[in-house]
Amino acid sequence: MNIHEFQAKQLLARYTIPVPRGRRADTVAEAVAIANELAAPITVVKAQIHAGGRGKAGGVKLAKSRDQVEPLAREILGKTLVTPQTGPQGKVVKKLLIEEGVSIGHEFYLSLVVDRASASIAVIASREGGMEIEEVAATHPDKIVKVFIDPTVGYQPFHGRRVAFALGLPKDVVNAFVKLLGSLYTMFTAQDASLVEINPLVLTTDQRLIALDAKMNFDDNGLFRHEDVRAFRDLDEEEPLEIRASEHNLNYVKLDGTIGCMVNGAGLAMATMDVVKLAGGSPANFLDVGGGATKETVKEAFGILMADPNVRGVFVNIFGGIVRCERIAGGIIDATREVHLSVPLVVRLDGTNAEEGKKMLASSGLNLEVANTMWEGAQRIVALSGKGPA
Ligand code: ADP
Ligand code: MG
DSSP states (O other), X not given: OBOOHHHHXXXXXXXXXXXXXXXXXXXXXXXXHHHHHHOOSSEEEEEOOSOSOTTTTTOEEEESSGGGHHHHHHHHTTOEEOOTTTXXXXXXXXXXXXXXXXXXXXXXXXXXXXXXXXXXXXXXXXXXXXXXXXXXXXXXXXXEEEEEEOTTTOOOHHHHHHHHHHHTOOHHHHHHHHHHHHHHHHHHHHTTEEEEEEEEEEEETTSOEEEOOOEEEEOGGGGGGOHHHHTTOOGGGSOHHHHHHHHTTOEEEEOSSSEEEEESSHHHHHHHHHHHHHTTOOBSEEEEOOTTOOHHHHHHHHHHHHTSTTOOEEEEEEEESSSOHHHHHHHHHHHHHHHTOOSOEEEEEEETTHHHHHHHHHTSOOXXXXXXXXXXXXXXXXXXHOSSOO
């Protein structure tokens, strides 16, 4: 789960990591009221969306006098920001963060991430802060420092000193940095985060370290024990079809292709997407209806697939293990009658009671094709729905 910058900064502050004074605003009037309350020489108006790269897209603006706050808030609120992380359709700004402007001496990059390869928590840092780290990694990989923290030992001050020296921090702030990184590590592990990125972490002209931006990602499997983090969930920022799917325990991820895929089991779902690609098509989604799929799950899954206007064909690929194919066939027959399927449908059933399921489909009188193998099914659905983009 992702959270907003203003929420991430609340968490950082709880763990004693310095952040600028500021609060969230939902309206222009609130933005002005907060700016007056802050009474800072410079006020910063920041779009709150679940994506980075806002500055370059015009979503972060500095007001040098307080009467500029109102027009800036008016400009950014409701604007559609297109950044490398939003996709081409962009994201509408519904919330702002109004905070004090900080006098920047230098911008650093600092992040913590779960590193599966080394089974540790990696600290990634760079003197080249402010800009996207992917860009630094591509052009100046030597300017990125990595220090791995073994979670069984935990954070030790030497980790902090190693990063501080690599960043070339002035001697006077090394201790402050060692403490800051320790607090960040404590927060990371205590809150079951999977990523915490501070870009930039700034050294102010008066030699203080402040987190100017914050992006956090949490392990969904740990959310049950973090009520406070769960409260940060913002459904405005999530894909509506994914929310609907999660309400029905369906694992659904929307993609930008045209072939809707309905599959049981995550591995088979991945393989199905590969095979659709191999056949020259592109999947509109990843959808795992789960091992215990019922008629109702299948109906709901059809509803979700058909709600995506890009879908030009549906490929159902089911392997009956625990789930029985005749039940799935029943679900498909019911669902296509109810949902009124306006696009071609190809079904491949294999495993438990597959023959019975196929017979039911063939005699249903519905406009669908039954495929004998996954490869045949993928080729048929691509042929029936056309290859071009939607
Ligand atoms: P994004 O990464 O989405 O572009 P940031 O929060 O990193 O958004 O803001 C972009 C840039 O704006 C920062 O690198 C920094 O230079 C400047 N900035 C952001 N917040 C402040 C602030 N409170 N005071 C001064 N400058 C700021
Ligand atoms: Mg940033």
